[in-house]
Amino acid sequence: MSPEPEPLVALVGNPNTGKSTLFNALTGLRQRVGNYPGVTVARKSGQCDLGPAGRVELVDLPGLYSLAAASPDEQVVVDALTGRISGDRRPDAVLLVVDATNLLRNLFLASQVAELGVPMAVVLNQADVAREQGLRIDVGLLSRRLGGVPVVLASAWKAEGVSEVRRAIAQALADRRLAVRVAWPAPVAAALDEVTAALRTDLGVEPTAAEAQRALFDASGSTTARLGWTGPRRDLVLRSARDKVRRGGYNPFAAEPLAHYAHLRVLLEGVVEEGGTARSASAAVDRLLLHRLLGPVLFAAIMLGLFASVFWLAKFPMGWIQDGVDLLRGFVAPKFAATPMLQSLVADGVIGGVGAFLSFLPQILILFLFVGILEDSGYMARAAFIMDRLFSWCGLSGKSFVPLLSGFACAIPGLLSTRTIEDPKARLATAFAVPFMSCSARFPVYALMCSAFIGPVYGPGWESAAMVGMHCVGLLFAVPVAFILTRFVLRVRPQPFVLELPRYQLPKPRDVLWRMWQNAAEFVSKAGTVIFAITVIVWALSYFPRDPAVADRVRAAEPSLTGEALERRVQAAYVEQSWMGRFGKAVQPVFDPCGFDWKITVGVLASFPAREVIVSTLGVTYSLGEGAEADSAQLRTAMQSARWQEGPRAGSPIFSLAAVLALMVFFALCSQCGATVATLAQETGGWKWAFASFATMTVLAWLAATGVYQAVIRLVPPA
Amino acid sequence: MALGLLPGMTLKLVRRAPLGDPVAIEFGGQVISLRKAEAESLLVDVAADCPVQRPRGTP
Numbered sequence: 001m002s003p004e005p006e007p008l009v010a011l012v013g014n015p016n017t018g019k020s021t022l023f024n025a026l027t028g029l030r031q032r033v034g035n036y037p038g039v040t041v042a043r044k045s046g047q048c049d050l051g052p053a054g055r056v057e058l059v060d061l062p063g064l065y066s067l068a069a070a071s072p073d074e075q076v077v078v079d080a081l082t083g084r085i086s087g088d089r090r091p092d093a094v095l096l097v098v099d100a101t102n103l104l105r106n107l108f109l110a111s112q113v114a115e116l117g118v119p120m121a122v123v124l125n126q127a128d129v130a131r132e133q134g135l136r137i138d139v140g141l142l143s144r145r146l147g148g149v150p151v152v153l154a155s156a157w158k159a160e161g162v163s164e165v166r167r168a169i170a171q172a173l174a175d176r177r178l179a180v181r182v183a184w185p186a187p188v189a190a191a192l193d194e195v196t197a198a199l200r201t202d203l204g205v206e207p208t209a210a211e212a213q214r215a216l217f218d219a220s221g222s223t224t225a226r227l228g229w230t231g232p233r234r235d236l237v238l239r240s241a242r243d244k245v246r247r248g249g250y251n252p253f254a255a256e257p258l259a260h261y262a263h264l265r266v267l268l269e270g271v272v273e274e275g276g277t278a279r280s281a282s283a284a285v286d287r288l289l290l291h292r293l294l295g296p297v298l299f300a301a302i303m304l305g306l307f308a309s310v311f312w313l314a315k316f317p318m319g320w321i322q323d324g325v326d327l328l329r330g331f332v333a334p335k336f337a338a339t340p341m342l343q344s345l346v347a348d349g350v351i352g353g354v355g356a357f358l359s360f361l362p363q364i365l366i367l368f369l370f371v372g373i374l375e376d377s378g379y380m381a382r383a384a385f386i387m388d389r390l391f392s393w394c395g396l397s398g399k400s401f402v403p404l405l406s407g408f409a410c411a412i413p414g415l416l417s418t419r420t421i422e423d424p425k426a427r428l429a430t431a432f433a434v435p436f437m438s439c440s441a442r443f444p445v446y447a448l449m450c451s452a453f454i455g456p457v458y459g460p461g462w463e464s465a466a467m468v469g470m471h472c473v474g475l476l477f478a479v480p481v482a483f484i485l486t487r488f489v490l491r492v493r494p495q496p497f498v499l500e501l502p503r504y505q506l507p508k509p510r511d512v513l514w515r516m517w518q519n520a521a522e523f524v525s526k527a528g529t530v531i532f533a534i535t536v537i538v539w540a541l542s543y544f545p546r547d548p549a550v551a552d553r554v555r556a557a558e559p560s561l562t563g564e565a566l567e568r569r570v571q572a573a574y575v576e577q578s579w580m581g582r583f584g585k586a587v588q589p590v591f592d593p594c595g596f597d598w599k600i601t602v603g604v605l606a607s608f609p610a611r612e613v614i615v616s617t618l619g620v621t622y623s624l625g626e627g628a629e630a631d632s633a634q635l636r637t638a639m640q641s642a643r644w645q646e647g648p649r650a651g652s653p654i655f656s657l658a659a660v661l662a663l664m665v666f667f668a669l670c671s672q673c674g675a676t677v678a679t680l681a682q683e684t685g686g687w688k689w690a691f692a693s694f695a696t697m698t699v700l701a702w703l704a705a706t707g708v709y710q711a712v713i714r715l716v717p718p719a
Numbered sequence: 720m721a722l723g724l725l726p727g728m729t730l731k732l733v734r735r736a737p738l739g740d741p742v743a744i745e746f747g748g749q750v751i752s753l754r755k756a757e758a759e760s761l762l763v764d765v766a767a768d769c770p771v772q773r774p775r776g777t778p
Contacts, residue, residue, distance in 0.1 A: 498751060498757065
């Protein structure tokens with residue numbers, strides 16, 4: 001680091017202006033992604049080379065329409081621009097990214113930013129589209145009207161005008177010119193003075209013009225709260241100031257946009273010359289994709305296609321990763337043959353656990369890829385538009401749809417994609433519902449149970465029916481849970497759902513792939529460490545204590561056994577007397593109403609890091625060794641022949657239809673996924689909600705499993 | 720308001736979602752989706768050249 005830090009330039013703009021594409025073009029992907037402290041808003045920054053003018057640090061702030069801070073994203077922008085974020089500098093200049101086809105609306109934000117008193121440069125992006133629409137923009141005139149701040153035309157998508165943007169940044173930093181500010185109507189100006197004076201005396205520091213405006217104009221009071229201006233005096237001052245505005249003939253909550261837009265109307269006069277036919281292609285596509293009958297059909301087709309391709313495309317790389325992990329295990333394990341404990345830790349604990357986690361990475365990557373394509377093309381907003389009605393009744397919005405759909409592949413990307421939901425409560429409720437979706441880690445459990453017990457007895461028809469049914473169980477529970485949560489716990493007020501349906505455009509492969517990579521890297525680094533820790537803990541619990549007497553006892557009890565069969569029996573005995581085994585036996589009475597024996601209970605407990613672990617745990621407890629898989633015929637036979645050893649059910653099969661269904665329902669609803677719990681904690685900003693989710697899901701899983709078991713043993717005669 | 724929906728502007732109801740809500744309105748060269756509950760708080764006059772003469776609830 002040089003002693004003199006590089007100038008900091010903030011990228012600000014409306015959503016759908018191609019801001020991130022421009023950011024990628026300017027930084028050339030030399031980027032760092034972090035988090036703003038306390039909130040789950042990503043801070044993307046990168047280095048931008050301005051040529052002779054040196055280098056600057058560019059930070060890409062979340063897209064927003066107005067500085068009236070409502071969502072966490074918007075608050076971050078306001079805080080970042082006012083230098084109120086701890087550990088972050090106040091930007092030396094703002095690069096305002098504007099959609100050239102809709103100057104009036106986009107410049108509203110510019111006009112608000114001008115109030116902050118930061119040097120500014122304006123990029124009229126998507127200039128190519130404006131040209132196609134026959135718009136001619138007088139850039140020089142606009143620059144003069146804005147008070148001489150640099151204004152340039154660019155098309156980041158086509159990489160046009162990027163060097164002009166660099167020059168504009170350099171010029172803004174050199175001239176430090178401020179954009180012209182809005183002239184407030186007299187009553188508004190008087191009210192602002194009143195608020196400024198009160199802020200000055202109450203806080204002891206000179207407030208900025210923007211701070212006074214936010215205090216006066218925002219009903220939410222989030223700015224005054226952050227300034228530390230609270231109490232009855234604040235309310236008194238604000239009420240009197242707003243009354244003053246009202247007496248002047250303005251609505252205090254509408255005066256700001258009215259003044260800005262009036263100012264912009266004058267400013268833009270003669271700047272844009274329209275010619276030819278405006279908007280066309282997008283409206284035509286919408287006629288098809290948002291058709292009242294065809295729209296939902298196409299929507300369902302797109303979503304099913306997405307879901308199916310996530311599943312099928314990921315199958316191959318998942319297989320490779322699994323093979324690779326097995327190969328690595330086979331290669332590494334002999335190296336530790338001298339110390340069996342280390343061997344087990346490395347081979348079973350670390351390689352096995354991390355391998356199981358990594359094998360879901362392809363699904364996550366593909367899902368992020370498709371979600372990125374849908375977002376960048378503009379269809380995601382349409383999907384929310386189509387689905388909104390279905391979600392609005394339980395307090396959610398159309399924006400909850402994608403997270404929930406993603407949850408069917410894996411809860412983690414689902415949770416990460418809740419970041420697009422502005423309202424923190426709606427976001428939390430969605431995050432709570434996501435883990436209920438039947439993710440692909442449940443699949444091996446269903447596959448094992450259905451192929452071992454449902455298929456052979458009731459035929460393949462019932463087998464697939466059970467598979468499909470299990471995928472719906474979570475959905476059945478998620479809807480009422482979300483409803484109760486939004487209505488009675490969080491008391492989500494109906495949120496205004498205002499959403500721009502942007503112009504359709506072709507996604508830029510580099511942007512989509514880059515975002516996919518960033519999301520996946522974040523997921524692996526954050527969730528991966530927690531999973532690793534949990535995996536090692538669970539391994540230790542099922543390994544220790546390792547009393548050699550146990551092995552001797554097995555050998556003495558069954559002298560006929562030799563070689564591998566003996567080894568497996570010894571392993572099973574070790575697991576039985578491990579902490580996990582003892583705990584499982586102790587806890588088994590809790591799961592008795594669900595029809596689980598102690599071996600299943602151990603499987604349930606040991607599969608806390610990841611659901612699919614139960615398959616290999618059952619493999620160990622049924623003395624088949626570690627390598628058991630869902631399609632293992634041996635495991636199936638061993639489980640089919642398992643009988644209750646004692647108690648009232650002695651002699652009857654453990655895996656009866658009732659117990660099998662109960663086990664599947666349990667796994668459909670339980671929260672046996674360390675990664676999900678960790679991600680939930682990260683995304684909701686604390687362990688409180690992660691724990692609440694875990695507890696709710698476990699209790700629901702137990703209740704539902706008990707209900708199913710008790711109902712089936714009473715209603716269905718044994719086959 | 721921040722999106723530029725201002726008094727005196729001409730709005731066009733472009734389409735409804737398949738389930739009737741929300742609705743998409745066009746103004747100032749952009750298409751915005753609003754729920755009916757929010758759209759009802761807009762005070763609208765039906766334009767003289769509007770093909771469908773159906774005044775909406777105006778609280």
